[in-house]
Amino acid sequence: MTLDSIFNDEWSDDHRSGGIAVVGRPNVGKSTLINAIIGQKVAIATPKPQTTRRNQLGIYTEESGQILFTDTPGLHKPRNALGDYMMTVASQALEDADVIVWILDVSEAPHKSDNYIATTIQEKAKDTPVILVLNKIDLVLKKDNFSAYTSLIDHTAAYRVSAAKGDGISDLTQALIALMPQGPRYYPVDQVSDLTMRFMVAEVIREKVILNTEHEIPHAVAVEVTDYKDKETRTDIYAVIYVERNSQKGIVIGKSGSMIKKIGIEARQEIEPMVERQVFLDLRVKVLKNWRSNETFMRRVGYRMPKNDVD
Numbered sequence: 001m002t003l004d005s006i007f008n009d010e011w012s013d014d015h016r017s018g019g020i021a022v023v024g025r026p027n028v029g030k031s032t033l034i035n036a037i038i039g040q041k042v043a044i045a046t047p048k049p050q051t052t053r054r055n056q057l058g059i060y061t062e063e064s065g066q067i068l069f070t071d072t073p074g075l076h077k078p079r080n081a082l083g084d085y086m087m088t089v090a091s092q093a094l095e096d097a098d099v100i101v102w103i104l105d106v107s108e109a110p111h112k113s114d115n116y117i118a119t120t121i122q123e124k125a126k127d128t129p130v131i132l133v134l135n136k137i138d139l140v141l142k143k144d145n146f147s148a149y150t151s152l153i154d155h156t157a158a159y160r161v162s163a164a165k166g167d168g169i170s171d172l173t174q175a176l177i178a179l180m181p182q183g184p185r186y187y188p189v190d191q192v193s194d195l196t197m198r199f200m201v202a203e204v205i206r207e208k209v210i211l212n213t214e215h216e217i218p219h220a221v222a223v224e225v226t227d228y229k230d231k232e233t234r235t236d237i238y239a240v241i242y243v244e245r246n247s248q249k250g251i252v253i254g255k256s257g258s259m260i261k262k263i264g265i266e267a268r269q270e271i272e273p274m275v276e277r278q279v280f281l282d283l284r285v286k287v288l289k290n291w292r293s294n295e296t297f298m299r300r301v302g303y304r305m306p307k308n309d310v311d
Contacts, residue, residue, distance in 0.1 A: 016065035016180035018098035023072050023090065023121070025113050028105040029135045033163040034058040034069045037173050042071075042193040057194040059187050065177040066185050070097070094124040099179050101131045104149045106160075107139035118153040129179060132158040133172065138165055197275065198225045199302055204270050205239055205283070208263045209252060217251055220244045222291060224301045234278040237271070241285045242301075244292070252285050260285060 022030045035041050035058075042058040058069040072090040094100060100121060104114070121130060130153060134146060137160045150158050157175065161168035193200070202223040210218040220243050227238040241260075243249050253260045260283055268281045291297050 014064075014182065015185065016177055017067070017183035017186060018180040019068045019070060019096060020099045020101050020176060021070050021072060021090075021093040021097035021125075022101045022103060023094065023117065024103035025105070025111060025117065028103045029163045030103050031071055033101075033103060033133065033135065033161070033169075034071050036163050036166055036169050037067075037069070038192050040192060042195075059192050059194070060173070061185065061187070061189045061191075062177070065180050066187065067173075067176055067180060068186065069101075091120070091124050094121060094128070097125065097128055098181060099129050099131060099176065100125055101133055101176070102153070102155075103133045103135050103163075104152075105136050106134045106145045106149055107136040107141065109145055110148050110152065114149075114152055121153060130155040131172075131176065131179070133163075134158055134160045135163050137167065138162040198228050200274065201225055201228070201237055201267075201271055202239065202301070204274075205241065205263070205267045208266045208270075209241060212259060212263055212266075213251060217243070217248055220248055220292070221252075222288075222297075222301050234280055235275050236280045236282075238282045239284075241283060242288045242291055242297075243285065244287065244289055246287055249285050249287050 022034060024030050038058050038060050058071060060067045060069065070093045072093045102117065102121065104110075121128075132150060132153075132155045134149060140146075146160075156179070159168055159172045159175065161172055163169070187194075195203075202225050206221055206223045209221045209223070213221075222242040223239055224242065225237060225239045227236070229236040241252055241263075243252060251259065252263070254262070264281050264283050267283075268279050271281065272279045288294070288297060
């Protein structure tokens with residue numbers, strides 16, 4: 001962050017700004033909530049668990065303040081190097097946050113993993129205010145789920161929302177602004193994320209793979225944009241979809257290339273409004289066995305362990 005970015009806009013003495021770590025189990029609606037607050041898509045969201053793999057910054061700005069939301073990977077006990085990476089970046093987000101927003105799916109009873117999350121929050125950020133967001137209230141069948149969740153951890157407040165439908169989002173947003181410390185506007189008013197376009201394109205492609213495949217495929221997929229060229233009238237994008245087994249490659253390609261064609265069409269339709277021009281998208285599928293335990297490869301596709309602030 002530079003001084004130019006801090007002072008790029010005027011802001012009043014009572015302007016509020018700060019960072020919020022958004023945490024929760026996989027597939028409880030973290031990305032959906034951030035997208036709803038910001039008013040546009042800044043993180044991919046699917047019905048499949050563990051869609052988010054790295055901390056992603058979503059920037060919400062209004063006249064009275066600016067919130068920097070960190071969309072963290074779903075907190076869970078890791079099983080491989082990718083899982084270790086995801087938990088490391090999520091833990092760092094907890095330590096750095098001014099406020100923690102813990103999203104809970106109240107359409108079902110608490111899981112054992114919710115106790116793990118409560119313990120993690122208490123260990124990593126015991127003095128940080130915690131806001132509980134009781135999500136999916138439109139799907140609630142048992143009202144006693146509310147008290148079961150609110151008793152998990154000491155918290156500053158709890159809000160009932162439906163991130164998918166937008167219910168309760170405005171009240172929650174204003175409450176979060178009020179909790180921010182006084183501070184400057186760190187990013188321009190029209191900036192909604194810190195991600196590069198290459199990474200966002202890769203995430204859109206990965207989202208389309210996840211939405212169109214089942215079983216182990218969503219967890220075994222990584223996407224690398226190998227070339228990105230802006231031309232006069234169009235943008236040419238070349239990307240590789242990595243899977244871990246030949247059987248998975250066959251599923252992603254589909255019969256006579258039908259699946260990879262569908263993924264490409266859906267991805268291109270979403271990418272073109274992002275880059276505001278016509279897109280040529282070339283997708284290839286490659287097998288890289290056990291890439292989720294290959295730290296060198298993970299760094300190459302953007303899953304880098306955060307550096308410790310040690311001299």
